[in-house]
Each structure stands twice: as structure tokens, then as C-alpha cells.
Amino acid sequence: MSKADKIKARAPRGFADRGPAEIAATERMLAAIRQSYELYGFEAVETSFVEYTDALGKFLPDQDRPNEGVFSFQDDDEQWLSLRYDLTAPLARYVAEHFDALPKPYRSYRAGWVFRNEKPGPGRFRQFMQFDADTVGAASVAADAEICMMAADTLEKVGIGRGDYVIKVNNRKVLDGVLEAIGLGGETQAGQRLTVLRAIDKLDRLGPDGVRHLLGAGRKDESGDFTKGAGLEPDAIARVLAFTEAKGATNAETIENLRTVVAGSARGEEGASELAEIAALVAGSGYEDRVTVDPSVVRGLEYYTGPVYEAELTFQVQDEDGRPVRFGSVGGGGRYDGLVGRFRSEPVPATGFSIGVSRLFSALKAVKSPVVSGQETPGPVVVLVMDRDQIAAYQRMVSTLRHAGVRAELYLGSSGMKAQMKYADKRQSPCVIIQGSNERERGEVEIKDLIEGAKAADAIASNAEWKSARPAQFSVAENQLVDAVREVLGRHFG
RNA sequence: GCAGCCGUAGCUCAGUUGGUUAGAGCACCAGAUUGUGGAUCUGGGGGUCCCCCGUUCGAGCCGGGGCGGCUGUACCA
Incomplete structure (x- = not known):
């Protein structure tokens, strides 16, 4: 057999192997996160890697492109199955399936691999690990406030210093109010709303000017590729950008700014009030320096219905070539009141938070957290x-x-x-x-x-x-x- | 998906206007040393020059197509 006939030994694109040192360090980090979640009273649960496709998302893969975004295949009874792409949708299925047996509100956590059939890049894999905590069956924003405080505690537990991170909170209802005000409130504008949402989500990367183009006609990137925009009028764009820039020096000031931006919209004002409530709860426990209201956080996912949060690392480190590296978001989440309700006749409120394990892991290595850089274990x-x-x-x-x-x-x-x-x-x-x-x-x-x-x-x-x-x-x-x-x-x- | 750049040893890369048998460093293996890691010296294994077609007496080099990689961008429920 000539060498040309041999199979090339290589991991598939976007999939990574892990050696003993990385496995041990990751285990230590996961143990620290688990301790933190346990301390808050969350209990463990584990679900399978594979779910029925319709339980995961809103569409079945069509025959032409069954693997768009997710890895899917057909069972022998022709039902479509998919590898889970996050831990939230499977949890919603689990809670709906075991609803009567579970204590409500149901507080649970789980860590596991998720899979996405997307283009991989540096720090982006097609198989990666998430570590989630969710409270299902609690409509109160106290559940959201608690999760934000737990996110802060967890980051400190794994070795991120106070001041090196911030938990940003916003509310989808406030954004909905803004969108209503510029005439995007209707059902028929759902697609355009999503485009606006995703444009805002790119603020940290593209800056206000880039987002302005994306909200308007479109934007051309440095390779000359053109991205079609949301097609908003200039004053609508100004209104959206004003919303994202409504952050003040204190939470109270930010919320006051938001009330001005959404004035007249009942839904927007409800969102602002929820944020005020969360801010009060957070301050009551002494977390106001770590959990801040920030209107620039929107999250790209469609299913969020209320408060949304993002854990962002604020320190900078240099890579091997001396270029600054920002780690940015290492976790996020929010309220998804509609997700469990897809399986049941009654609505079930829920809120949760997800840590991107690999991303947090690289950040911990960069700050030389003792959790991951502890002494090497001796060999035999x-x-x-x-x-x-x-x-x-x-x-x-x-x-x-x-x-x-x-x-x-x-x-x-x-x-x-x-x-x-x-x-x-x-x-x-x-x-x-x-x-x-x-x-x-x-x-x-x-x-x-x-x-x-x-x-x-x-x-x-x-x-x-x-x-x-x-x-x-x-x-x-x-x-x-x-x-x-x-x-x-x-x-x-x- | 779209755009730009790039494919030569396990890794990092040389390779002249197209010329005979394609090189270096690192890594790996062995010896110097019947039984001692490192350093040094000596030797060795390892290549369809990404693939196919074309131009040419002759292609790693030129042309076309494909595949793969990187970067940006889009998508990421």
C-alpha cells in the first residue's frame, strides 16, 4: 500500500483533541463553576446529545439542506434527529416532559458538549462545551437578578478578579418599545426586527458607525464584501443608536435615560421598570459595582422575551505578536418565557445563563488563574x-x-x-x-x-x-x- | 455562502529567467556510551512539491479547473 492510499490522519475541521493537561485544568474549572451553582441551590441534570429536531428549534431541516446550522440525520422511522446546539432548548424539552414531577420553580444546572454545523474560526469550534444554570417556573425578575449575581460570583470563583469583568443587563421589552416607536412593532416586520437586533449585537466589533450602516442601506467590509442593511430611515437609525448609547454613570441614570427613549410605549416602560427592579435587588445585595444596566447588550437570539445578560471580561492581554486581545463575552443568557410553552398548553416562564467553557478557559489561562494553571500532576x-x-x-x-x-x-x-x-x-x-x-x-x-x-x-x-x-x-x-x-x-x- | 491571501518533510520555511538526483533548521530514530534523561558529535528514516487537465524536449515554478487552509464578512434558531 503506497502512502497515497493511506487515510490522512486529521481531526475534522472545527473539532479539537484535548490532552491530559488541558483535560485536568478544564475539570478543575468546571468543578469551581459547579460549586458556585450548587451554592446557589441549583441541582444537576443531564440530557442526551440528540434530540428530535422539532423539539430543538422552530423548523425541520428541509430535504435539500438538512444540516444547515445543526448536525441532523433521520432515524429509521424517518423522524429527523439533531445534535443539540445549546443546552437551553433540551432543558425546555426536559422540563416539559417531566413537568409534574419537578419542584417549581425548578432550579437546575448542567455542563455538556453542544454542536453547531457552522464555519469554525479561531476560538470557534463545531463542538464546544457550555455550562448552564436555569430557573424554570419563576416569572419574577428576582430570578433574573439572582442569576446575574451568581454569574458574578462564579467568575470570581474561577479566578477573574473584581473589576476585570462586568455583568451587563438589558431588557428586550425596552428594545421592543424602541422598535414599536419607529414602526417595526408589527408581525410582518419580524424579519426586519431581527436584522436590527443583530446589527446592534455587533456594536462592540464594528462600532456605532458600522452599526449605523447596517441599520441603513448596508455596509461594505475591508475585503469589499457587501452586507445588506435593515433599510431604516435616518431618524429611526438615530433613535436606535440613541437607545444603545443610553448608558449613564449609574444604573439609576441609565434607567432614566431609557424611560425617555421609550416614552409612550407601554411595553418599553414595563421593560424599564423591570430593569429598575433588578437594579434595586442587585444593589440590595451589594453587587451594583459588578452588575450594571447596559442598553448595548441585546443578544442575537430571537427567543429572549425579557431581561438579557452578558458576562464580559474587561481586561486586555497581549498575544504572542504583542497585539491586544479582548476576550469579551464569556457567557450570556436571559429570560425565555416562550420556550417551555411550546410543549405545553400553559405558559411557563424561565430564565437562564450559559457559560462558554472554552472561551472562559482561554481567558483563565491568559490571566494565569490558579484554577487552570495549578501545578502539573506528576506522571507515574x-x-x-x-x-x-x-x-x-x-x-x-x-x-x-x-x-x-x-x-x-x-x-x-x-x-x-x-x-x-x-x-x-x-x-x-x-x-x-x-x-x-x-x-x-x-x-x-x-x-x-x-x-x-x-x-x-x-x-x-x-x-x-x-x-x-x-x-x-x-x-x-x-x-x-x-x-x-x-x-x-x-x-x-x- | 461571499471576498482576499496562501498550499514544498511531522512543524517552520528556502528553492535562481522553467533544467538532470528537491534542500535547511527544529522534531523523531539510532550510534558514540554491554546499565542512565540533558548537552555535543556522527549517521538514519521520512516528500505523488494539494489534485486533475493543459503548454513545453523538460513543470515545485507557467495557464485553466477543482480541493484544502487562513483572514475578513454573513449566518449562528
């Missing part, structure tokens, strides 16, 4: 195979170490001693166990401290000296093996 103690006919004896040493609770393994390859040393080095072994015929005759084992040895290597220039010195190596009686290994481990991992 490796028992070297010096004489092939003594494998049973070597295996017994491994077994002794394991029963003493020491992570250990027998070298299972076929190479010589030098390669075995390299193997142990690559495995980050704290030490290796050596027993050749000399040691065996004396009833001893040789223990080499690889960490100490590496330090000693700096002072040694010639290879002959390196080999004869045998740094950080000592001999003990066989029955002292466990104690000696523990002593070496104690030197480095206390």
Missing part, C-alpha cells in the same frame, strides 16, 4: 525492565507501589534502558526504579529522582561525567521501596 513511577526474564519481579514492584497508593507502571515497550529513561522523562515521571543483576544480588533497588537529576544536569558539561555521576540516584533494600519512593515524591509534591 516507571519500573525499568533491565532483564527480560525478571519481568515478574518488576511487575511485583509495580504492584507493591500501586497497593501503597503510588501511581506506577511497568515499562511495556521493547527498547533498551536509554529509551526507557527517555520514556519516563516524557511521561513526567518523578522517579524510575532500576534493578539490574548487581542490585538484585544485593537485594536492593536503585531509585533515580528524575526531577532532582534534571536540576543536577545543568552543572554537568560532558556526557562521560553525566553518566558516571548518576545524579540524584540512591540504593535501598527491596523492602524499603515504597518508603523511598514516598520520600522522593515528598521532596517535590509535598
Whole structure:
């Protein structure tokens, strides 16, 4: 078989492998988030990766493009199934299915992989992890306020310092009021409303001028590509932009500005009142410096019906080329009162928050949070195979170490001693166990401290000296093996 | 999807106006050293020069088409 016939070994576009260091660090971060959610009284729940397509979203994939946006396939009874693209829609299905058995309000959290069939980019994958918390069955904005405060606590728990993040809150009802005022309130303008929404969502990236173009005729980007706009009149554009710029020095001031912008719209005023209530609740618990009302937050999703929130990191770091990197949003959420109701005859209010696990993870690495950059765990103690006919004896040493609770393994390859040393080095072994015929005759084992040895290597220039010195190596009686290994481990991992 | 840039070893890249057997550094493997990681030295494995068609005596290089990657933009329920 020629090489050309071989299958190329590569992960599919937008999918990533993870090694032991990243897995361990992510687990620590997830544990911290879980603790925070648990502390707030949320309970765990897990749903499947696959859902009936119609339970996930509002349309069935059509025959021509069944995988637009989501990964979909047909069951043997021809029903369409899809990989979940977020954790909110599956939760709505779960709550609707088990409605009678669940305590209401139902507070739950869950972490898991979600899948999107979209173009991947740096920091954007087709499989990624989210960590959500939701309160279902509580119409009060106290539920929204609580989730915002929990988001703040959670970020601090994983190592983001106070002042390095902000939880921004807005309300869809206020935006609806603005849209009503410029004549986009009707059912027939739903598409145009969504275009406006998405244009505002790009404020942080494109700035007010870019958004102005998107709200009007359209915008041409630097590659010369043209994006069609929402087609609003200039005074309507001014009104929308005024809304996004209504943020004042304090929450009270911002809400006052918003009341002016939506004056006359009942729905808009209701939204402003809800924001005032949230601001009061947040201030009552002393979170007013971390949870702020910010009209520029809209979120691109259609299903939000009330308060929406976004957790944004405000610090900057430099990448390898010295360019500033902003992490921006690491999580978001909002109230989705219509989602569970799709499955039931009665409306069920709900609100929730979702953390983008990978994005938060890269941010934590950038700020060197101890949660992700804690000490590397040591590799296993490796028992070297010096004489092939003594494998049973070597295996017994491994077994002794394991029963003493020491992570250990027998070298299972076929190479010589030098390669075995390299193997142990690559495995980050704290030490290796050596027993050749000399040691065996004396009833001893040789223990080499690889960490100490590496330090000693700096002072040694010639290879002959390196080999004869045998740094950080000592001999003990066989029955002292466990104690000696523990002593070496104690030197480095206390 | 649209637009721009780019495809040579596992990685980063050289490769002259088109010329014979396509190179370097790093990484990997082995030896120098019967049984010791690092450093040094020596050697070795590894390539359909993304694919196909065309031009040419001759293509890594020129032309056309395709595929793939990166960046921006759109979509992201």
C-alpha cells in the first residue's frame, strides 16, 4: 500500500483533541463553576446529545439542506434527529416532559458538549462545551437578578478578579418599545426586527458607525464584501443608536435615560421598570459595582422575551505578536418565557445563563488563574525492565507501589534502558526504579529522582561525567521501596 | 455562502529567467556510551512539491479547473 492510499490522519475541521493537561485544568474549572451553582441551590441534570429536531428549534431541516446550522440525520422511522446546539432548548424539552414531577420553580444546572454545523474560526469550534444554570417556573425578575449575581460570583470563583469583568443587563421589552416607536412593532416586520437586533449585537466589533450602516442601506467590509442593511430611515437609525448609547454613570441614570427613549410605549416602560427592579435587588445585595444596566447588550437570539445578560471580561492581554486581545463575552443568557410553552398548553416562564467553557478557559489561562494553571500532576513511577526474564519481579514492584497508593507502571515497550529513561522523562515521571543483576544480588533497588537529576544536569558539561555521576540516584533494600519512593515524591509534591 | 491571501518533510520555511538526483533548521530514530534523561558529535528514516487537465524536449515554478487552509464578512434558531 503506497502512502497515497493511506487515510490522512486529521481531526475534522472545527473539532479539537484535548490532552491530559488541558483535560485536568478544564475539570478543575468546571468543578469551581459547579460549586458556585450548587451554592446557589441549583441541582444537576443531564440530557442526551440528540434530540428530535422539532423539539430543538422552530423548523425541520428541509430535504435539500438538512444540516444547515445543526448536525441532523433521520432515524429509521424517518423522524429527523439533531445534535443539540445549546443546552437551553433540551432543558425546555426536559422540563416539559417531566413537568409534574419537578419542584417549581425548578432550579437546575448542567455542563455538556453542544454542536453547531457552522464555519469554525479561531476560538470557534463545531463542538464546544457550555455550562448552564436555569430557573424554570419563576416569572419574577428576582430570578433574573439572582442569576446575574451568581454569574458574578462564579467568575470570581474561577479566578477573574473584581473589576476585570462586568455583568451587563438589558431588557428586550425596552428594545421592543424602541422598535414599536419607529414602526417595526408589527408581525410582518419580524424579519426586519431581527436584522436590527443583530446589527446592534455587533456594536462592540464594528462600532456605532458600522452599526449605523447596517441599520441603513448596508455596509461594505475591508475585503469589499457587501452586507445588506435593515433599510431604516435616518431618524429611526438615530433613535436606535440613541437607545444603545443610553448608558449613564449609574444604573439609576441609565434607567432614566431609557424611560425617555421609550416614552409612550407601554411595553418599553414595563421593560424599564423591570430593569429598575433588578437594579434595586442587585444593589440590595451589594453587587451594583459588578452588575450594571447596559442598553448595548441585546443578544442575537430571537427567543429572549425579557431581561438579557452578558458576562464580559474587561481586561486586555497581549498575544504572542504583542497585539491586544479582548476576550469579551464569556457567557450570556436571559429570560425565555416562550420556550417551555411550546410543549405545553400553559405558559411557563424561565430564565437562564450559559457559560462558554472554552472561551472562559482561554481567558483563565491568559490571566494565569490558579484554577487552570495549578501545578502539573506528576506522571507515574516507571519500573525499568533491565532483564527480560525478571519481568515478574518488576511487575511485583509495580504492584507493591500501586497497593501503597503510588501511581506506577511497568515499562511495556521493547527498547533498551536509554529509551526507557527517555520514556519516563516524557511521561513526567518523578522517579524510575532500576534493578539490574548487581542490585538484585544485593537485594536492593536503585531509585533515580528524575526531577532532582534534571536540576543536577545543568552543572554537568560532558556526557562521560553525566553518566558516571548518576545524579540524584540512591540504593535501598527491596523492602524499603515504597518508603523511598514516598520520600522522593515528598521532596517535590509535598 | 461571499471576498482576499496562501498550499514544498511531522512543524517552520528556502528553492535562481522553467533544467538532470528537491534542500535547511527544529522534531523523531539510532550510534558514540554491554546499565542512565540533558548537552555535543556522527549517521538514519521520512516528500505523488494539494489534485486533475493543459503548454513545453523538460513543470515545485507557467495557464485553466477543482480541493484544502487562513483572514475578513454573513449566518449562528
